[in-house]
Amino acid sequence: MTETHPFDGAIQLDTIDGNTRRGKTHPEWANMVGPFGGITSAALIHAIETHPECLGEPLALTINFAAPIADGDYDISLRAARTNRTNQHWVAELSQDGDVKTTATALFGVRRDTWGDTEAQPPSVPQPEQLTMGGPEAVVVWARLYDMRFAEGAIPGEDAQPSPSSTSTLWVRDRAQRRVDYPALAALCDVFFPRAFLRRGAVLAAGTISMTTYFHADQPQLDALGGDYVLATAHANRFSNGYFDQSAQVWSRGGALLATTHQIVYFKG
Numbered sequence: 001m002t003e004t005h006p007f008d009g010a011i012q013l014d015t016i017d018g019n020t021r022r023g024k025t026h027p028e029w030a031n032m033v034g035p036f037g038g039i040t041s042a043a044l045i046h047a048i049e050t051h052p053e054c055l056g057e058p059l060a061l062t063i064n065f066a067a068p069i070a071d072g073d074y075d076i077s078l079r080a081a082r083t084n085r086t087n088q089h090w091v092a093e094l095s096q097d098g099d100v101k102t103t104a105t106a107l108f109g110v111r112r113d114t115w116g117d118t119e120a121q122p123p124s125v126p127q128p129e130q131l132t133m134g135g136p137e138a139v140v141v142w143a144r145l146y147d148m149r150f151a152e153g154a155i156p157g158e159d160a161q162p163s164p165s166s167t168s169t170l171w172v173r174d175r176a177q178r179r180v181d182y183p184a185l186a187a188l189c190d191v192f193f194p195r196a197f198l199r200r201g202a203v204l205a206a207g208t209i210s211m212t213t214y215f216h217a218d219q220p221q222l223d224a225l226g227g228d229y230v231l232a233t234a235h236a237n238r239f240s241n242g243y244f245d246q247s248a249q250v251w252s253r254g255g256a257l258l259a260t261t262h263q264i265v266y267f268k269g
Contacts (some may be wrong), residue, residue: 001237007187008178008184009026011039011043013046013076019078022073023043024072025069025070025080026039029143030139031141034070035069036142038103040094041066042186043183045106045182045183047076047266048189049108049182049183050089052121054081055087055108056087056108058106058108059107059109059214060215061105061213062104062213063205063257064210065101065208065211066089066100066101067101067174074094075094076093077095080216081175087110088107089106090104090106091231111218116126120257122249122255123169123231125149125151127148127253128150128173130269133149134150135154136155139203146174146231147173151168151169151171153167154164156198160201160202162201164202164234166199166235168235169233169234172229173227177228178229179222180222181222182215185222185250186232188232188250189259190208190261191228192234194206194244194265194267196244196267199236202265207265209266210263210264212262213260214259230252231252231253232253234247235247235248242268243264243267244267246263246265247260247261248260248261
């Protein structure tokens, strides 16, 4: 019998009724408070993409982390707010015992063959095989499931000093090289530790409140990627009054922009 990958186990959902799915938190995806936000995003994308009324592929997901998710079961309620000819708008809520913990909106759509161009450029960094593996697994449990190789901006150590830059750039892949699908890409978009850690030179109390991910990759690009590394880079634009933003990009080794993300994060210190 084939053992279930920890990622697939964490996004496994049971159908309660036509628009309700039930999942369960998994200890290997634990974060500083509650589960890793990326695995919650992945579960929501998976809930929608497996709904019998789903149209097309994920184009965007906005997820609002309203309250910490406790260990145990949770329910995801789904509603297709509107379906057009080539795109579909979804509303989702994740709750526990009737208490809403996460809200989300998602846009799915049919991709068409049109003119295209990418103005953004990937960072110039060494290949992953030239870098040493290391990540924040000493701080958060879920990081142990990824192979992370930082080119710049690794999580600060005990004697770290404040940094003038909030940028982190790293190669990252699933340690078991599970193939990248849309739920996995949603999770990869949230692998960055809070930008305030770098600027302050220390691990602080911090957490994402709202995050939007734009999925640029089509299915053939994901199929070609397989379980290879992706190049992920993130920076903040401003820190003020207990909050900061983060903008990030996720690239394939071949230079295809797979996803972009933006989030707002609270912090103390």
